[in-house]
Amino acid sequence: MRKIPVTTKFGQYTVSVGSGILDSLSTRIPALAGNPRKLVLVLTSPEIWALWGERVLASLEPREPIVLFLPPGERHKRMSQVERLTTEMTKAGADRSSLLIAFGGGVTGDVGGFVSAIYMRGIDYVQVPTTLLSQVDSSVGGKTGVNLQTGKNLVGCFYPPQAVVADISLLSTLPQRELRAGIYESIKAGLIRDAGLFRFIEANAKRLTKANPRRSRRWSRLLSGSRPISFARMSEKWACACFSISVTPWATPSKRPAITARCCTARLSPGV
Numbered sequence: 001m002r003k004i005p006v007t008t009k010f011g012q013y014t015v016s017v018g019s020g021i022l023d024s025l026s027t028r029i030p031a032l033a034g035n036p037r038k039l040v041l042v043l044t045s046p047e048i049w050a051l052w053g054e055r056v057l058a059s060l061e062p063r064e065p066i067v068l069f070l071p072p073g074e075r076h077k078r079m080s081q082v083e084r085l086t087t088e089m090t091k092a093g094a095d096r097s098s099l100l101i102a103f104g105g106g107v108t109g110d111v112g113g114f115v116s117a118i119y120m121r122g123i124d125y126v127q128v129p130t131t132l133l134s135q136v137d138s139s140v141g142g143k144t145g146v147n148l149q150t151g152k153n154l155v156g157c158f159y160p161p162q163a164v165v166a167d168i169s170l171l172s173t174l175p176q177r178e179l180r181a182g183i184y185e186s187i188k189a190g191l192i193r194d195a196g197l198f199r200f201i202e203a204n205a206k207r208l209t210k211a212n213p214r215r216s217r218r219w220s221r222l223l224s225g226s227r228p229i230s231f232a233r234m235s236e237k238w239a240c241a242c243f244s245i246s247v248t249p250w251a252t253p254s255k256r257p258a259i260t261a262r263c264c265t266a267r268l269s270p271g272v
Contacts, residue, residue, distance in 0.1 A: 015164040022167040025059035031124045040065040043112040044103040045072045066092045096120045105131040106138040113144030117159035127164045132182025135166040
């Protein structure tokens with residue numbers, strides 16, 4: 001298992017990466033230490049809970065968390081769901097000392113983080129991402145928000161989690177399409193600031209899509225290498241530090257694509 005410290009101007013937390021670490025979830029959440037009466041809420045989707053819910057409940061014993069459900073998909077990443085969830089939280093007795101665990105993919109993480117940021121002006125939350133894309137990107141950096149009819153992620157804020165627990169064994173149920181989506185996101189991170197990560201993906205692309213996430217160390221390397229660019233997103237000035245990645249084929253199909261990465265601002269230093 002790897003522990004990756006994250007320090008930003010908004011706070012400090014730890015990203016834990018490993019196989020099977022969901023079973024020790026409560027020990028990786030600082031807010032639960034020495035506080036057995038703390039109310040814990042778990043935001044997840046019915047599909048994810050059916051697969052892993054028993055393990056989450058066992059890892060949080062003797063606490064009995066309140067489970068909140070959010071249907072999967074971008075169409076449910078809306079303000080109407082935020083109102084429904086926060087209303088359910090008040091009925092469950094959640095207060096400023098409560099903790100929310102966002103257990104799912106990118107939509108669950110974005111909505112869970114946003115709900116945590118605005119409920120009673122902010123409560124602690126933890127990201128437990130279950131897809132490769134959310135493990136390498138959206139769960140880290142504190143980027144939260146929901147969609148409007150006029151566009152994606154138009155309402156949101158930057159609000160850091162107390163911890164991120166990325167259990168790579170949870171990837172074992174993902175289809176190949178979902179795994180590739182996470183690999184593509186890691187490629188962007190490699191292009192922008194980590195040549196070693198890019199070379200690693202280039203050398204291991206076929207093995208990554210065929211590897212068993214429960215046993216392969218390659219996944220841990222992929223997740224760890226993708227972190228720095230996500231850390232850089234922990235800023236309300238992300239609009240001034242955006243990146244553009246484009247892939248343009250050469251004239252002949254036998255040639256490799258010309259891959260260009262350009263940063264639209266000089267504000268983001270190499271040490272960020």
